[in-house]
Amino acid sequence: MEEPFIKAKPIIETLIEAGFEAYFVGGSVRDHLLGRSRGDIDIATSALPEDVQALFDRTIPVGIKHGTVVVLHNQEMYEVTTFRIDGDYQDFRRPSKVEFVTSLEEDLSRRDFTINAIAMDIHGTIIDPFEGQKDLKNKLIQTVGNPDDRFLEDPLRIMRAIRFVSQLDFELSPETKKSIKRHAHLLTKISVERVLVEFEKLLTGQTANKKAIMLIAELQIQNYLPLLDNKAEELRQFAVLCSQQALTLEEQWALLIHILKIEDIEFFFRQWKSSNERIKTCRLYLNVIAELKNCTNLSRYTVYTYGPEAVKSGIRLYCLLENKQSDAVLTELQTITQSLPIVARKEMAITGNDLIEWYSKKGGPWLSKTIEIVERAVVNGEVENNKENIKEWLLTCNPPSENNY
Template identity: 45%
Template sequence: MQIKKLPQEFITARPILQTIEGAGYEAYFVGGSVRDTILKDHIHDVDIATSAFPSEVKDLFKKTIDTGIKHGTVMVLDHQQKYEVTTFRTESGYQDFRRPDKVTFVRSLEEDLKRRDFTVNALALKEDGTVVDLFSGLQDLQNHILKAVGIPEERFHEDALRMMRAVRFASKLDFVIEEKTEAAIKHNAPLLKKIAVERILVEFEKMMMGQATTKGVKYFLETGLYAYCPQFEGKLKPLSQLLNLNPKFRLTTETQVWLLICHTLELSREQSRSFLRAWKTSNELIAEVESGIQLLNAISKNSVSEKLLFRTGKKVLQSVINVLLAMNSKIDTSTLLARYNELPIKSTHELNVNGHDLLTANITTPGPQMGRIISYLLDGVLTGQFKNNQSELLLKAKKYTSSNLES
């Protein structure tokens, strides 16, 4: 097979391959970028594999960085672009089920491709667009099948994270996992405990944001991988609700993913905080999920106030709406969004009175009372009791202060 029209990313990187080949070595584009080009998907990183050893690659280019020299990777800098060029290699001895104990540089493309995870990722592309397919990856792409290269058990013992990558690709590509590969995942699922949570997190989030989320979730649950993820053991029944997600809606952010998960598991705000820390998510994401849970709880009780919508903010509100749509909820999400859009102000910065104004007008002094006054004015503006006018707000603040002093 030959790709007649290469993506611009490959055309820009062509001189790197041409330089290496001009020196008598082999060089190919490899990995996901080749797969996605054939599938006519958007490509991300352009990876290059070569028969040239690291020292030989460095001799060919003026600017290089030893990004992973022990594993054969040299970063080549060319016209403000960075390309990872990795020597063909074999690997052996995976005592931690993650990293090889020994890496050996080789001159054979076949030996290099043999160690890759799935046949659809074991494709190589020459600079002229010719696809090198040594493991029937093109046929598997055509048939929408995800199959491990060689013996599945060996691939998963080399890196147990590949099992999560399998369910992620099933979701991302809408592919079926081949029978022997799926059986090997079931058999080796406990090895996932050997993998750092941060690495599992990335694959899980990508699985949940794929084009065929329910397919990925189905494999995630049926292979038993879920049981070796933080806080998921024993949660098969609630997690199975994810199989009913609306296939027409895709989650687009990590916040949406975790808000959906926490809501599905019926976690409170406090429980969600502990849960997400176990997954080692960011504090920002935790805060957004907590805010989303508060809004979802209010929606279920039909007690959504303007103040809550204001505090939630448009970003989290949109996450809540997308989660409701994904869950086939009958909630009128358009009304929620309309109510938010009709708020007179969207942030405290838009309130026409601040602490400095209160001090200048001698209404209060620095301290807790100032916060209470601002909150009072904010509530009044949001509920339409006060106009967002400085003179009116200062007058309301004086009356509020006076009434509190009298009481």
């Protein structure tokens, strides 16, 4: 048994010593069987939530209504959930009620996919009543029981299924695939925030995000995602490009927006309930792409304005879109970055007060325009970033009599 499970064994031991059943369950068991790195260790038990709270000194009742108590042990947090079966899912998310049971198999029967309905006991013995190991071997995503029932309970499972295709490089079982197509419209019942989480996990799948994105188009799932209605062909193009180069999540979003020809970036991301930071980052990347399309060489001022990291991402995306090699441009970016005399306006050797003194004028629109002229000249190497040199250059190129802003 691997270390993450060994560290959690004292919790299971305590539950067993108190007369209860307890098992490792969920994604950690699946990833253990696949030999993948695993995340949180979850535990299922026949103990009721109040029993769990009584047995452990440090607990947090995070979802006690649904049987979940977090146990803190050796600076780690473990979700311990009572065996349960679910009632009707009236809000397409959570069951209207849960019933605590004493059977592990009943508990596993409520889970989404067979590969997530596998348990492991304290000795490492696998309990697999729904043949999840067989599906792991055959690389299949298959629901526990009737797929129509599972997707009607929580339509987000549709996105989770596609996400597992991306992360694990698995296939959808025929029954699961047909059911997803029948029920994709139910995604409109799910909060965009929940859909966004799964969509972004899907995009960052390291093995098969092309396959997953193609599935979205094939099953017409995009028709029920924000602003992707009738964009199957664009999604296919996006999938192909994503498969050609490893991209960050922000780079993928910028690429998708470019392919979709989205003009109002902020509105697009607002529909996806995304962050202001993502809007800002993607706008930078798209601005760099636009500048590279309009000029033959990378300019020093572009690097200065957008920053080397944003320009690097913009170059990668531009070259991907234009089917060009990026090595030469990235080398040029490195050279320019190292030669920039300043990296921010605050590093300029002059201030607005200097300009007011030199021109004997009050502040106004002319001031910011003149500062920008100086800033651009310093960045482009037309004048050294030195107060006296700037003064001489500025008063020669732009004497007071001509400064009529």
